[in-house]
Amino acid sequence: MAVASARQLGGRLLSKHIKCSAPCRTLILEATPPKQHVIMQKLQGSDAGMIEVVLNRPESRNAIGTTMLNQFQNVFESIHHDPAARVMILRSDVPGVFCAGADLKERRKMDIPEVQKYSRTIRSTFSYLEALSIPTIAVIEGAALGGGLELALACDLRVCGSGAILGLPETSLAIIPGAGGTQRLPRLIGEARAKELIFTARKFDAKYAEKIGLVEHCVESGAAHVKAIEIAREIMKQGPLAVRMAKVAIDRGIEMETASGMVLEEACYAQTLHTKDRLEALDAFAEKRKPQFCGE
Numbered sequence: 001m002a003v004a005s006a007r008q009l010g011g012r013l014l015s016k017h018i019k020c021s022a023p024c025r026t027l028i029l030e031a032t033p034p035k036q037h038v039i040m041q042k043l044q045g046s047d048a049g050m051i052e053v054v055l056n057r058p059e060s061r062n063a064i065g066t067t068m069l070n071q072f073q074n075v076f077e078s079i080h081h082d083p084a085a086r087v088m089i090l091r092s093d094v095p096g097v098f099c100a101g102a103d104l105k106e107r108r109k110m111d112i113p114e115v116q117k118y119s120r121t122i123r124s125t126f127s128y129l130e131a132l133s134i135p136t137i138a139v140i141e142g143a144a145l146g147g148g149l150e151l152a153l154a155c156d157l158r159v160c161g162s163g164a165i166l167g168l169p170e171t172s173l174a175i176i177p178g179a180g181g182t183q184r185l186p187r188l189i190g191e192a193r194a195k196e197l198i199f200t201a202r203k204f205d206a207k208y209a210e211k212i213g214l215v216e217h218c219v220e221s222g223a224a225h226v227k228a229i230e231i232a233r234e235i236m237k238q239g240p241l242a243v244r245m246a247k248v249a250i251d252r253g254i255e256m257e258t259a260s261g262m263v264l265e266e267a268c269y270a271q272t273l274h275t276k277d278r279l280e281a282l283d284a285f286a287e288k289r290k291p292q293f294c295g296e
Contacts, residue, residue, distance in 0.1 A: 037062075038071035039093075040078060049086030049240075050232050051079055056093040064147050065103035066118065072125050080132060083295075086240055087232040088132065090155055091139035091225055098139075098164070101146025104173075119178045122147060126154040126179050130251075133244045135235050137228045140164045140215065145203070150179040153188065156247070158214065159228045160206045163221035166214065167203035187254075189213050239277040240295040245269070 037057040043050040053075055055062045064072075079085050092098045102122070107115060129136065129151075138152035140160035149166050152158050160166075168177045168185065176182060177198060186194035189212045197204070210218035219227045235243060245268040253261035272278055276296045284291035 034067045034071075036071065037068045038075050040075045047229075047233070047236075049084055049236055050089065050229075051082070051085055051087070052089045052091060053079075054091055054093045055099060058094045060103060060105075061097045061100035061143070062092055062094055062148065063100045063103040063105075064122065064151075065106045066121075068103075069118075069122055069125060073128070076125070076128050076132065079134070080128075085134050086236050086243075087134055088136045089139060089225075089228050089232055090136060090151070091228070092141065094142075096142040097148075098142055098144040099148025099151055100143055101148045122179045126150060130154040130180075130184075133247065135232075135243060135247060137231060139224045139228045140166070140206075141222065141224050146170055146177070146181075147179050150177060150181045150184070153184040154180060157216050157228075157231065158209075159217045159219065159224045159231070160209060160215045161221040161224040162206050162218060164206040164209070164218075164224075165203055166206070166209050167201065168198050169201040169203065171198060172201035185214075237290075239272070239275075239281065239291075239293050241275055241277060242272050245271050 035057075037055065039054040039056055041052040041054060042048075043052065057063065057068060062068075079088055102118075107118070110118065135157065136155040137157045137159060138155040140152055140158060142161075142164060144152050144160075144164060144166045146167075146169055149168055168181045170177045170181075177185075182194075182198065185198070188194075193212055196202070206215070206218045209215045217224075217227055217231075249261075249265045249268040253264050256264065277291070277293045280293060281291045
């Protein structure tokens with residue numbers, strides 16, 4: 001997952017010698033760093049521990065090109081290594097769109113090996129997001145299509161505004177979803193319903209997404225971010241180690257048969273027994289007060 005930082009890539013100095021009638025001079029040109037299309041914001045105060053990842057590529061409706069994909073990798077890796085991180089919210093700063101999917105203008109210029117490399121990278125990046133140890137919430141306002149919907153599917157929870165439009169239209173481009181859509185969507189809404197949506201390349205609205213269980217909450221247009229913050233604050237009141245272990249037990253256990261899943265649950269439960277937070281919770285209950293968790 002490690003990639004060169006924007007500073008390393010953009011901060012190199014390039015020298016160019018130019019022939020001229022006057023005494024020749026060496027011009028030093030500094031390469032322009034790539035624009036930051038994926039921005040990480042750490043909230044402060046009572047929301048400390050909440051991290052927002054903000055998509056901001058308005059000129060392409062947040063379409064995911066190679067530069068943006070590299071920035072996703074850097075941000076997710078940073079969150080993975082941040083011991084203070086408790087909840088991640090993924091949202092767009094571009095009005096009317098969450099993410100339009102892959103950057104098809106860039107894709108059109110790629111040869112087949114380049115397309116294959118891009119597909120492997122976006123697939124592994126979204127899997128890395130899915131495997132983050134903290135809960136992740138996607139805020140969907142406007143369009144979430146193709147890779148944009150696949151990005152949201154890699155999050156634990158999804159909240160959308162009533163004006164959202166969702167879909168996996170890849171078969172209309174003579175390809176299939178290639179960033180986890182064929183695997184995550186049927187696990188979420190059922191095999192037959194996922195087949196219908198993928199086979200037909202159908203776009204659908206927010207109410208239908210809520211009806212079939214693709215999103216957990218559909219709220220008034222423009223209010224999805226507020227709802228996500230509300231959910232994140234509820235999560236952050238709980239024992240942080242317990243939340244992490246619950247995510248492990250659910251994510252890994254769902255791929256197992258029940259007996260093996262029970263063994264996994266026992267192992268995850270055991271991880272919470274010898275913690276300061278468990279003792280604090282018992283003391284708080286006895287003293288009729290709210291617990292003050294420290295994450296240990």
